[in-house]
Amino acid sequence: MVTIKDIARHVGVSPSVVSRALNNKYGVKESTRQMIVQTAKEMGYHPNAAARTLVTRRTMTIGVIMADISEPFYSGIIKGLEFVASESGYTLLFSNSYESLEQSRVVQRMIDAQRVDGMIIVGSNVKEKAYISSLVDKGTPFVVIERSYRDPRMNCIWVDNVMGGYIATKHLIDCGHTRIAHITGTLDVEVAADRLKGYRKALDEAGIAFSPNLVVQGTFVWQTGYSAMKTLLETRPLCTAVFVANDSMAFGALQAIAEAGLSVPHDISVVGFDDLQFSSLTNPPLTTVRQPRYEMGRDAARLLVSRLNHPEQGDGTKICHPPELIVRKSTTVCRDSDQPEAIVTQQRQ
Amino acid sequence: MVTIKDIARHVGVSPSVVSRALNNKYGVKESTRQMIVQTAKEMGYHPNAAARTLVTRRTMTIGVIMADISEPFYSGIIKGLEFVASESGYTLLFSNSYESLEQSRVVQRMIDAQRVDGMIIVGSNVKEKAYISSLVDKGTPFVVIERSYRDPRMNCIWVDNVMGGYIATKHLIDCGHTRIAHITGTLDVEVAADRLKGYRKALDEAGIAFSPNLVVQGTFVWQTGYSAMKTLLETRPLCTAVFVANDSMAFGALQAIAEAGLSVPHDISVVGFDDLQFSSLTNPPLTTVRQPRYEMGRDAARLLVSRLNHPEQGDGTKICHPPELIVRKSTTVCRDSDQPEAIVTQQRQ
DNA sequence: CATGACTTCACAAACGATTGTGATAACCTA
DNA sequence: TAGGTTATCACAATCGTTTGTGAAGTCATG
Incomplete structure (x- = not known):
């Protein structure tokens, strides 16, 4: 796998310049930037996600938890989530919750190992209270779909x-x-x-x-x-x-x-x-x-992404969608x- | 977030000892190991996935690609995959392929950024040939479900x-x-x-x-x-x-x-x-x-995990399941x- | 011509783990 | 008691990035 150092050596600059060039940051001459971008493409460079995550402390992935992803009901929601995620450069990490018992594992895998920047919880079982409050406690940004909690620390999207x-x-x-x-x-x-x-x-x-x-x-x-x-x-x-x-x-x-x-x-x-x-x-x-499932998924992802990019905006957003008679x-x-x-x-x- | 250094400082040993103790490796006194494990639990330590991935070069995640994860048909396969994954410590990273066009993005995100150790491809569109051969070229271990390619470099699981x-x-x-x-x-x-x-x-x-x-x-x-x-x-x-x-x-x-x-x-x-x-x-x-969808998913995951843990075993496994009349x-x-x-x-x- | 302000880059320190190597102490054997 | 083995640990390098800081070089201004 070709790294940033390989490019640096190839172009004749230091790795830091390559990083700045590839990320369009201030402080690198336009001509060298172009050369770097060019050879990066030629050499087939792709940034290593783990290395980047380690220093930026962002995984660019969003955890999604629902009872059973195979339920046809979730289909539209997933498509809405996917649309926004790919639009904004995020990856979705799905996990079924099935029984609440399993959720603890999911939390541990996703949050504790710091694999996700935030979470979206769809629907959910009756026993999810403890689960969600653990999210609040850990300070993980999240959005809940299909629930309308009054708690001002929670972002909720639901249908009336x-x-x-x-x-x-x-x-x-x-x-x-x-x-x-x-x-x-x-x-x-x-x-x-x-x-x-x-x-x-x-x-x-x-x-x-x-x-x-x-x-x-x-x-x-x-x-x-x-x-x-x-x-x-x-x-x-x-x-x-x-x-x-x-x-x-x-x-x-x-x-x-x-x-x-x-x-x-x-x-x-x-x-x-x-x-x-x-x-x-x-x-x-x-x-x-x-x-409006697609819209609910879309808005949930947008809300979370916006929250991740602007932490100062805080939580407590509530969005209620109207249903439609068919x-x-x-x-x-x-x-x-x-x-x-x-x-x-x-x-x- | 508590790191391995925090534990080391707390116990009074070096970080390397903590790592070895937590991973049950040779070279640490039993009494200190127990102390380390104990305080790690008390301090709520969880290893950082990115850091670990960076050095071990393993992500412990498996990419799963299917046309549309919401299709009820895939439900059983997913459950089989999940069972083996959680059993063997792997995380599943799902992605829909929908149109083949999208697949390139999926490849780039998963393989190129080295987010996954291997891939499982379920079903798939007609145009997946180029996609799959790119996997072979990059040397990514993978298993195909619902296809029976003769190619000796591919692992296939399908029903007769x-x-x-x-x-x-x-x-x-x-x-x-x-x-x-x-x-x-x-x-x-x-x-x-x-x-x-x-x-x-x-x-x-x-x-x-x-x-x-x-x-x-x-x-x-x-x-x-x-x-x-x-x-x-x-x-x-x-x-x-x-x-x-x-x-x-x-x-x-x-x-x-x-x-x-x-x-x-x-x-x-x-x-x-x-x-x-x-x-x-x-x-x-x-x-x-x-x-036998559950069994197919289960076997696919087992095959891939075994291939990841023992690269020397090589590829080319073919498993054909019998169908059953209901x-x-x-x-x-x-x-x-x-x-x-x-x-x-x-x-x- | 000297001073200051930019521009452009290199250097080095992180991020949090794993792992090879070497140092110290303890223990054993002859 | 000398020599050798073993157990236990610390040290340091490393994975591939990002990013703060400082060092040149360039340029213009008074």
């Missing part, structure tokens, strides 16, 4: 989940539905609680009474969407629409409805949340609430909206 | 796609089907060509004539599976079964069949390839050929197997 739950439910109400069920996510996660809030807010506004037996809790995975829908299908009077807290569970719900011999959206309208890549490919294509074929007007409920449910049995 | 195509088709033949269609992948990719070979081999063995109009080419994505199936549905006599070269296209095929008002598997049996996480959740659950609900016996084809197709029209 209350609004998301609201517009999803409002859409169903606008379609004339009044018996609207809700399959929630894991309710001790803020995201799920907020979507439930939005659901209730829309009901309130429309003057529809909240009925607890139309709300079933899931855990954000297919299987719980499926079983929750099974439960709802046994509830009388039957709902005519359901707002599901994410698309994975909505897929499960679609399956449960199909198995019951009912049709979406004719018998039951379904709204999901996330707008996964697959959501436009279901049968029927799923109406859902899209999160109307597809899984929702339609309630055909029974003018009829007494008793008759409606009777027809179904 | 000919056998995969064979067992998929054989399964349909065993169900009594004789008019078996095939939706291929991008045929200039070896994987797709091999699956087609397996398909033909099974037909040959069963004495079923190969008919070109039952083979439609796709590009491994949903949309082409959908449109290819549309084409096949217009072909007469109609096929009673179809082997699709991957699950994503099979999902598209299922959709096309459903839209045509036909039922899977009653009217048409469908076999996919890959066994994605979602494949068990379709309606009906998809019969498919599973690739029978679900999308295939069944051909109800028309004893009837003349003319009648069969007549019924469908």
Whole structure:
């Protein structure tokens, strides 16, 4: 591997001049700079990352932690992160957190060994509190996506989940539905609680009474969407629409409805949340609430990079993105909206 | 950050002794080693990765390149890689290749800046030839997953796609089907060509004539599976079964069949390839050929790590994994197997 | 012509580890 | 007790950069 010394020897100057020339720093004659740049290219020189890191104390890499990078949900976020990273010369170092237990290893590898300049944490498990506060304690700059901590030392980027739950439910109400069920996510996660809030807010506004037996809790995975829908299908009077807290569970719900011999959206309208890549490919294509994932990833990376380049700007930035309703074929007007409920449910049995 | 010198000063020895003590090397008294280890822990010492890399010339990280890390297909491979990496003290540095154009950047960042000790390339685009030979030229140890290059300088791990195509088709033949269609992948990719070979081999063995109009080419994505199936549905006599070269296209095929008002598997049996996480959740659950992805990732990492630790062992290892047929609900016996084809197709029209 | 201000470069000290070599002390053997 | 071996450690070089400082050389100004 060709080093800075090789170039220095070749050109006939000292290594320090080569370094300054290559980094466009003040204090080297323009003609010699050009000669240096030229021979550096000819000799195929590339600066050694470790050596540079050792003296500059910057790794030019950003650690990214998420539950499972293979989750299709993260795809857009990753692309946003990558765009900004490559734009600003940073490398991304991904690591799955899976269980919280593993996170300690991740921290040790990334922060303690000083492999990263900062971190971006996407989503995260319930037990991440201790993890994040260890970041704060160590003084590592970081940004959290999909969480809205009030802590003024944290930079957060998230989507307005209350609004998301609201517009999803409002859409169903606008379609004339009044018996609207809700399959929630894991309710001790803020995201799920907020979507439930939005659901209730829309009901309130429309003057529809909240009925607890139309709300079933899931855990954000297919299987719980499926079983929750099974439960709802046994509830009388039957709902005519359901707002599901994410698309994975909505897929499960679609399956449960199909198995019951009912049709979406004719018998039951379904709204999901996330707008996964697959959501436009279901049968029927799923109406859902899209999160601006690319933008969230992009902004998170920009925020962190800016924080790294200007430490004086401090932390505590909060960015809240609005969600967007994507109307597809899984929702339609309630055909029974003018009829007494008793008759409606009777027809179904 | 506490360094090795801090510990040395604290304990009253020289830095070199601390290094040897912490790395369990010969030449330090057992009592002082214990004291050093103890105070290192107390002071919260963690070795600086850059400094260590600079002198040992090892980064203890492995670069991983794949088309798009968010593809669910890669999930199992990643888990296999991660398992071995964390087991053997390596860190994984992921990078998407997307278009081949981007790859040059990736190479430069990873190899040229000497950020990685070796690389693992998963799948890959058609244009990766130049890329890979640049790796060979630079002497970077690497392993390719999902490709079977004959080049004795390359380490390859792949699944037997000919056998995969064979067992998929054989399964349909065993169900009594004789008019078996095939939706291929991008045929200039070896994987797709091999699956087609397996398909033909099974037909040959069963004495079923190969008919070109039952083979439609796709590009491994949903949309082409959908449109290819549309084409096949217009072909007469109609096929009673179809082997699709991957699950994503099979999902598209299922959709096309459903839209045509036909039922899977009653009217048409469908076999996919890959066994994605979602494949068990379709309606009906998809019969498919599973690739041992976890094992492939695991073996790739093991192979590379072993190659890094023992350079003398050289390259050229080839590992071929067998695929496995997963029978679900999308295939069944051909109800028309004893009837003349003319009648069969007549019924469908 | 002397003084000062630039320009351009070389020198050397870091950064935080690893590792070869040599020095000291301890121990053993004959 | 002399000579030799061994255990334990300190010293210093090194990895490939960056960066502060000082030494020339150039130039202009009064």
